[in-house]
Amino acid sequence: MENKHERQRTGEVKKVAFYTLGCKLNFSETSTIARNFQDEGFERVDFEEVADIYVINTCSVTDNADKQFKQVVKKALKLNENAFVAAVGCYAQLKPEELAAVDGVDLVLGATEKFKITDYLNDLSKNQMGEVHSCEIEEADFYVGSYSIGDRTRAFLKVQDGCDYKCTYCTIPLARGISRSDALDNVLKNAYEISQQGIKEIVLTGVNIGDYGKGEFGNKKHEHTFLDLVKALDEVEGIERLRISSIEPNLLKNETIEFVAQSRTFVPHFHIPLQSGSNDILKKMKRRYLREVYVDRVNKIREVMPHACIGVDVIVGFPGETDEHFLETYHFLNELDISYLHVFTYSERDNTEAVLMDGVVPMNVRAKRSKMLRGLSVKKRRVFYESQIGTHRTVLFEGENKEGYIHGFTENYVKVKTPWNPELVNTLHEIQLTHIDEDGAVRMAFTNVTV
Numbered sequence: 455m456e457n458k459h460e461r462q463r464t465g466e467v468k469k470v471a472f473y474t475l476g477c478k479l480n481f482s483e484t485s486t487i488a489r490n491f492q493d494e495g496f497e498r499v500d501f502e503e504v505a506d507i508y509v510i511n512t513c514s515v516t517d518n519a520d521k522q523f524k525q526v527v528k529k530a531l532k533l534n535e536n537a538f539v540a541a542v543g544c545y546a547q548l549k550p551e552e553l554a555a556v557d558g559v560d561l562v563l564g565a566t567e568k569f570k571i572t573d574y575l576n577d578l579s580k581n582q583m584g585e586v587h588s589c590e591i592e593e594a595d596f597y598v599g600s601y602s603i604g605d606r607t608r609a610f611l612k613v614q615d616g617c618d619y620k621c622t623y624c625t626i627p628l629a630r631g632i633s634r635s636d637a638l639d640n641v642l643k644n645a646y647e648i649s650q651q652g653i654k655e656i657v658l659t660g661v662n663i664g665d666y667g668k669g670e671f672g673n674k675k676h677e678h679t680f681l682d683l684v685k686a687l688d689e690v691e692g693i694e695r696l697r698i699s700s701i702e703p704n705l706l707k708n709e710t711i712e713f714v715a716q717s718r719t720f721v722p723h724f725h726i727p728l729q730s731g732s733n734d735i736l737k738k739m740k741r742r743y744l745r746e747v748y749v750d751r752v753n754k755i756r757e758v759m760p761h762a763c764i765g766v767d768v769i770v771g772f773p774g775e776t777d778e779h780f781l782e783t784y785h786f787l788n789e790l791d792i793s794y795l796h797v798f799t800y801s802e803r804d805n806t807e808a809v810l811m812d813g814v815v816p817m818n819v820r821a822k823r824s825k826m827l828r829g830l831s832v833k834k835r836r837v838f839y840e841s842q843i844g845t846h847r848t849v850l851f852e853g854e855n856k857e858g859y860i861h862g863f864t865e866n867y868v869k870v871k872t873p874w875n876p877e878l879v880n881t882l883h884e885i886q887l888t889h890i891d892e893d894g895a896v897r898m899a900f901t902n903v904t905v
Contacts, residue, residue, distance in 0.1 A: 468593070470496045471505035473526050476513025478659045479698055480543060482610040484511045487542070487571060494572045501530075507538045509571065510552070512545035514625050514803070519545050521736045523554055531558045538575070541584070542568035544629035548804075554584030562586045565631060601701050604771050606656060607880045609648045609853050610699075613641050613683060614660030618668075619702075622740050622807035623772065623800060626661055633665045638678050642686055649692030654850055654882060658687075664705025681710050688717050694882060695850065695865065700725040700767070703751045704743040711751075713760040721865040722762035723749075725796075729769045731786030732779040738811070739772060743849060745786060756791055761845065763793045763838065763867035768827060771820030773798040774813035780823050787830060793838040795831035795859030800822045832894075839896055842868050842887050846901060851878040861895065871895040 470491045475486045487509065489499050491611065499505050508530035510540045512523055521546065532537055540561040541553045547564040554562045562702050563571055567587045574587060601611040616631040617624075634643075648656055659667070666683050667676030678686075680701075687696055696719045703726050714720040726748070733744045755762050787795065799820045842864075849870050851862035859871045860878050864887075871891065872878075885898040 461812040467497050468783060469496065469499045469505040470507040470509065471501045471503060471530075472509050472511065473501045473524055473530075474511045475519070475526070476511070476515060476544070478610045478657060479612055479615075479661065480511050480513060482600045482612045482659055483543075483568070484509075485602035485610075487511070487569065490572055491704065496572075499827050502533075503627050506534070506875075507540065507575070509540045509542060511568075512541055512543040513717060514544040514548050514629050520552065521550070523553065524645070525577060527556055527558050540571060541572060546624070547629045548625055550586045554586050556584070559584040565629065574606045601648060607653065607850055608697075609651075609656050610659045611644055611656050612639070612659050614637070614663050614666045614668075617662045618665070619662065619742065620740055620807075622738065622770065622811070623673050623803065625803045628805060630661055633662055633668050635660075635666050635668050638683060638686055641683065642690060645687055645690045645693060649690060649726065652880065654689075654880060655695040655697060656693055656723050657699050658683075659699045661700065662702060662705070664701040680705065681707065681713065684710060684713060684717075684720065689712075690719075693719055697723055698725070700727060702727060702742070703748045706751055708754055711754050712758055715871055721867075722755075722759040722856055723765075723865070724762065724866045725767070727767035728787075729767060730766075730772065730775070730779070731783035732775070735772055735775055735779050735783075738774055739769075741809075746851060749790070752792060756780040758760075761842070761866050764791070764793055765794050765796060765867075766790075766797070767796045767798065769798045770823040771815040771825060773800075773811035773815065775800075775815055775823075776813075780829045784830065787827070787834075792834060794835045795835075796829055797824050797827045797831065835894070836890070839890055839894075842866070842896070843889060844887065846848060846884065846886050847896045848882055850882050851880065854880045869895045870898045872898055 469639050472484050472488055492498055500895060510523065510526050513519055527539055530537055536698035537559050539560055542562065542563045546553055546562050550562045550564060562584050563574065565757065568687050601609055608720065614633065614635045616633045616705060617627045618633040664680050666679045666680040669675060669677065714722065728748055729741060730740055731745055736744060752764060755764060770780065786832065806814055847866065849862040849864050851860050855874045858874050860874045861869060861871050863869055868887065868888065870885065884901045886901050888897050888899050890903055891897050
């Protein structure tokens with residue numbers, strides 16, 4: 455491939471655009487890949503613009519992953535029919551041949567190759583068939599740190615990758631390999647770099663971040679624990695807020711909860727996957743806890759942070775989930791003091807244990823159960839927001855003008871709105887929550903100028 459200086463000398467700067475499907479971790483990795491391109495002398499442009507290269511970071515978790523991918527490829531080729539199209543990420547690792555066969559795809563890179571993408575761009579002419587470079591997932595045993603800084607108000611900082619759990623519905627270990635972590639020094643360096651860019655909030659991401667500490671090569675010796683990581687990040691100068699994105703209930707220890715409660719920067723917001731409120735189903739899923747552990751986590755958080763926001767992941771329609779099992783989950787969540795739900799409808803995944811299980815739940819039943827839990831989530835969020843009316847909080851405003859309003863989130867994840875004012879973007883303010891608007895966001899009054 456021509457190097458950066460050669461391209462600059464000839465004045466031919468190639469344009470590259472990125473599209474990310476899936477999770478916060480994917481967003482942080484896309485940002486890192488984009489910076490690699492920029493270091494090589496490419497110009498990054500928006501995905502809606504004409505580019506020479508389109509890179510699509512794929513996801514294997516969302517339903518219709520292949521359909522979504524095809525739509526994004528079409529969109530790219532509509533902008534430039536001669537563009538070079540590359541697929542990277544989880545779906546590219548799991549089903550490389552399938553993606554390579556999609557019309558217009560030129561390159562497919564698996565888990566270990568995606569961070570070296572610029573090494574594969576020797577020739578940008580279109581291929582008859584997508585070229586595949588995909589490792590055996592056992593080879594994905596090294597760690598590549600990354601963070602995203604596309605959004606002025608918050609950054610996603612990757613601290614861990616891969617997973618050693620064998621949940622029966624999940625392909626992530628097949629797509630991302632064994633659990634491995636970034637070195638603590640490197641995480642702190644990245645956090646400091648982010649803080650220097652005027653970003654006020656960092657969200658910690660990974661596949662299983664509570665497992666933080668397993669060495670870079672997945673060795674089982676923990677140099678540091680998740681609690682060590684949290685304590686060290688709390689000391690980084692220039693960061694206003696740190697948020698833990700999602701953590702397994704069995705790995706969220708009391709010491710961590712107690713530390714967050716009195717921490718300088720960590721906010722009182724936890725997102726804890728449950729997946730089912732039925733112990734029978736949790737066992738079939740091979741989750742590493744029972745519902746009683748989950749209740750303990752929620753009670754501990756409420757004891758030390760009564761105002762904390764607690765989000766829950768739940769899967770409906772898992773094989774063998776009877777009406778009784780589902781109602782067990784519904785009542786369990788209804789009685790639990792949580793703030794909102796992320797509801798996932800179970801979908802079959804190749805090469806998982808669950809796909810071979812008996813008791814397949816019909817699609818219409820899955821949809822009905824999903825709708826019931828989404829309704830419960832609306833109710834839970836409303837009750838949580840109502841409990842916060844009259845309290846004094848800190849809000850971080852975001853950058854978008856939505857129908858004449860600017861939105862932001864309090865430290866405990868209450869969504870607030872106030873009339874648009876560009877000067878508020880990416881600033882922190884002390885406020886009082888006053889009432890809930892008809893769209894569900896909370897209205898507020900300023901109690902001082904800025905934090």
